[in-house]
Structures are given as C-alpha cells and as structure tokens.
Amino acid sequence: MAKNFNLEALVRNNIKTLEPYSSARSDFDKTDKEYIYLDANENSYGSVLGNGFNRYPDPLQKKVRKNIAKMKLIDPAQVFLGHGSDEAIDLLLRVFCRPALDRVIICPPTYGMYQVSAAINEVGVLEVPLDAGFDLDVNAILSNVDPSTKLIFACSPNNPTGNCMSKDRIVQILENFDGLLVLDEAYIDFAGSDKSMVQDISSFPNLVILQTFSKAWGLAGLRAGMAIASPQIVNLLDSVKPPYNMNQSCINLLGRAVEERHMLKKMVKEINEQREYLVSELKNISCVRKIFPSEANFILFQVDDAEERYNQLLYNGFVLRNRSNLVGCDQCLRLTVGTDEDNKQLVRCLKTWNAIDEMFESS
Numbered sequence: 586m587a588k589n590f591n592l593e594a595l596v597r598n599n600i601k602t603l604e605p606y607s608s609a610r611s612d613f614d615k616t617d618k619e620y621i622y623l624d625a626n627e628n629s630y631g632s633v634l635g636n637g638f639n640r641y642p643d644p645l646q647k648k649v650r651k652n653i654a655k656m657k658l659i660d661p662a663q664v665f666l667g668h669g670s671d672e673a674i675d676l677l678l679r680v681f682c683r684p685a686l687d688r689v690i691i692c693p694p695t696y697g698m699y700q701v702s703a704a705i706n707e708v709g710v711l712e713v714p715l716d717a718g719f720d721l722d723v724n725a726i727l728s729n730v731d732p733s734t735k736l737i738f739a740c741s742p743n744n745p746t747g748n749c750m751s752k753d754r755i756v757q758i759l760e761n762f763d764g765l766l767v768l769d770e771a772y773i774d775f776a777g778s779d780k781s782m783v784q785d786i787s788s789f790p791n792l793v794i795l796q797t798f799s800k801a802w803g804l805a806g807l808r809a810g811m812a813i814a815s816p817q818i819v820n821l822l823d824s825v826k827p828p829y830n831m832n833q834s835c836i837n838l839l840g841r842a843v844e845e846r847h848m849l850k851k852m853v854k855e856i857n858e859q860r861e862y863l864v865s866e867l868k869n870i871s872c873v874r875k876i877f878p879s880e881a882n883f884i885l886f887q888v889d890d891a892e893e894r895y896n897q898l899l900y901n902g903f904v905l906r907n908r909s910n911l912v913g914c915d916q917c918l919r920l921t922v923g924t925d926e927d928n929k930q931l932v933r934c935l936k937t938w939n940a941i942d943e944m945f946e947s948s
C-alpha cells in the first residue's frame with residue numbers, strides 16, 4: 586500500500602464540504618413500506634406510455650448494485666454505477682482534480698476520453714508513453730509524479746493496443762503512488778478473470794477499477810458502466826453525480842442482463858475465436874506488416890500505408906479506425922471483431938488486395 590495515501594487530503598475542498606442534493610427518492614426507500622408518494626412532483630396518474638415510468642428511479646440503483654456486487658464477489662458499497670464508464674472518468678476528475686492546478690498522467694497510446702475529460706475539466710495531462718512492448722513504464726511514471734498529480738490512468742486490456750498491462754507493474758504503481766490509480770478494465774471480459782484486479786480492490790485503497798457493460802455485455806446503447814473502489818470513494822462519486830444518472834429502463838435492463846449473464850461467456854468465446862480467425866487471415870495479407878497480440882474484441886495491425894488502406898476499406902464498405910496518429914501506432918489500423926459473416930466478407934476483400942499486389946509485382 587502507498588505509504589502516504591490519504592484519501593481525505595486528495596479530495597477537492599469544495600467536494601469535502603459539499604452538501605449533496607437530497608432527492609425525494611433517496612430520502613424514502615420504496616421497498617420499506619407502502620407509502621403514498623406526494624413528494625417529488627411526479628405524475629401520480631401514470632405516464633403517457635402507461636407503463637410505470639412516472640416515478641423517478643432509485644438514485645443509488647441499490648438492487649442492481651447488490652446483484653452486480655454478488656456477481657463480482659465484492660461488497661455493494663464498492664460499486665458505483667454510471668451513465669457509461671465515461672461518466673465515472675469525468676466524476677473522478679471533478680472530485681479529485683482542481684481545475685488549472687492539478688494534473689493526471691495518461692499512458693499513450695490509450696483511450697482518448699481520459700485526455701478529453703481532463704481538458705473539459707481544465708485539468709493538466711502529462712503523457713508518459715507505454716514502453717516498446719506497450720506495457721506501463723513504471724519508472725518513467727513514478728519519476729513524473731509531483732504533488733499536483735492526483736490520478737494515473739491505465740487501461741488493461743489497453744485500447745487501442747489490445748494487450749493487458751502486467752499486474753506486477755500495476756502493483757508497483759499502487760504501492761508507490763499516493764494518488765489514485767484508475768485502472769480501466771473495459772475489455773477485461775475478453776481477457777479472463779485472472780487478469781482483472783477486482784479481487785484486489787480491498788487491498789489497495791488507492792485503486793479505482795472501471796468496467797463497462799458496453800463491450801462484452803453488448804449493451805453499448807444502454808450507457809451503463811461502473812467504478813469499483815473503496816466505499817469512501819464510491820460515496821464521493823455518488824455525492825457529485827446527477828441524482829438520477831441512470832434511468833429506470835436502464836436499471837431494469839441491467840438487472841435482467843445480470844440475471845442472464847450465462848450469455849456473456851458464450852458471446853465472449855465466439856468473439857475471441859473470431860478474433861483468432863482474423864489474426865490468422867491477416868497474417869497472409871501482403872500489405873500487413875505487423876499484428877499486435879490482443880486480449881480484447883479488436884486487433885491493432887500495421888499496414889504499408891494506413892491512410893490508403895483505410896480509404897480502400899471504406900470504399901468497400903468497411904469502417905475501421907485509423908490509429909496512425911497515436912504514439913507508437915505508426916501506420917496502424919484498429920479492427921473491431923465483427924460477426925462471423927462480417928469477418929468473412931472483410932477477409933474476402935483483403936484477399937483481393939493480395940491478388941492485385943501480386944499482379945503489380947509480376948508486371
């Protein structure tokens with residue numbers, strides 16, 4: 586554990602003294618007793634849809650948090666739910682970083698929202714690139730920490746590289762950094778539970794794990810993500826979030842998703858198999874220079890000319906992401922694993938390039 590970690594000292598003063606908004610629905614728990622609710626200016630007659638959305642939802646989503654905690658073998662008090670994990674990123678910045686004074690460390694190439702959210706909150710960003718193997722450069726990170734460094738963002742498996750960060754490096758940061766390490770595990774379900782740090786959450790009070798329902802769970806349209814952290818950190822996030830940050834239909838559907846989680850394993854297996862199929866096919870495409878190992882639902886690969894190949898694919902109806910402008914990703918495209926049929930079509934298209942390349946070579 587970091588020797589001088591002191592959560593109280595990390596929190597912005599205005600948040601420490603904040604009197605959070607007290608919503609009508611947090612004062613009274615619907616499950617306790619049959620009350621007649623005349624407190625929240627809702628429509629007591631019902632809704633135009635006639636299906637029970639006339640009441641504000643539970644601001645703390647207690648039931649679904651409890652079921653998620655049970656599934657993750659943690660305490661419900663360690664679970665924060667947000668409007669996507671992007672909401673948790675923003676709230677962490679707002680709770681811990683003073684605009685124009687504090688800063689965060691990010692490790693590019695990585696997910697773009699850490700930088701964007703920091704910029705929105707006027708929080709400085711120091712970039713400490715991943716090393717040549719796309720792993721955390723612990724010495725460089727720790728030597729760049731100063732008293733203004735409140736958060737370090739790490740992503741595992743990392744977007745866009747697809748690999749997991751080494752656990753021992755994550756632990757080294759946790760043991761030597763007095764701020765918070767925000768470990769984004771958005772793609773962890775594709776990598777296997779032994780790669781997750783969720784079970785270590787009680788051992789590291791300066792660890793915040795982000796997970797999302799947008800990837801393996803297939804619920805990107807719902808906008809649901811979580812931050813897993815100490816109850817004290819969860820409380821802080823709850824105190825600054827909009828009171829009803831998760832709507833009732835999202836809460837309902839999330840509850841159903843958790844009940845039907847047997848589907849998750851099956852989908853992850855299929856996606857991982859399709860990823861390996863794509864990797865094996867990409868190896869035979871002549872313009873592909875390098876394929877980076879992935880434990881996520883996407884593949885980063887280097888081609889001869891990323892812009893040209895990106896446009897050729899677009900012309901053929903395939904939208905990929907050109908990641909060439911990111912540190913360490915020269916001439917790289919990021920490909921999300923599609924359905925069996927999507928992937929076959931893509932491979933057919935890529936193979937026609939081989940034939941064209943061969944034609945040019947022999948002429």
Ligand SMILES: Cc1ncc(COP(=O)(O)O)c(C=O)c1O
Nearest residue numbers: 669670671696744771797799810
């Ligand atoms: C690493 C990473 N974290 C978080 C997110 C966003 O997740 P959510 O949809 O829960 O906001 C993404 C989305 O692409 C991502 O790649």
